[in-house]
Amino acid sequence: MHLVSIRIITEDVKKMSSFYEYITGIAPVLYTEDFAELKTPSAILAIGSTKTLELFGGDEVAKAAQNRTAIIEFRVNDVDDEYNRLAGFVQDLIVQKPTTMPWGNRSFLFRDTDGNLINFFAPLTREAIQKFNEGSTEELA
CATH class of the missing domain: 3.30.720.120 (Signal recognition particle alu RNA binding heterodimer, srp9/1)
Known part of the structure; x- marks a missing residue:
């Protein structure tokens, strides 16, 4: 599946x-x-x-416009670059400025125009990078 x-x-x-x-x-x-x-x-x-x-x-x-449970996540190359690019555009929608999370990702959280939560993240630690690269070359069955 x-x-x-x-x-x-x-x-x-x-x-x-x-x-x-x-x-x-x-x-x-x-x-x-x-x-x-x-x-x-x-x-x-x-x-x-x-x-x-x-x-x-x-x-x-x-x-x-009533979602308060799901987070739409996008893996990006550089969270800080994305924050700098979007900060003015999403200024009133920012939930969390770029922060390194305990599980090894750098994360920038903001909301879309209906209030849905969006996470732009990039894995930083070796473990986090490995997690997201596992199976990336496997073909879909």
Whole structure:
């Protein structure tokens, strides 16, 4: 089994797509006004409008801008460079400035325009680097 994507639900797909394009430098594919995907080398961040919830059983299935449990994580080359690049853009959304975590990652946490938590991180210690490099050359079954 392979995790392929994470989908966030929002009231404004264009605004959210533009935000993620700015922070990642990856242009999202807008399939419709209600659905977009940001394709990274390892997974997809899907962005769906609240209108798409009807297809999953109704608007009570998920609520936009109410996530307080999941963290969307992006591995980056240099956390401090990313912080310096984005600090002005996400100034009011910063949760934690670049910090080295006890498990060996350097981490910068901020929120997107709907309040979803985002972590830009880079492994620093040998153990953390090894953890993220394990299996990176294996092909998917």
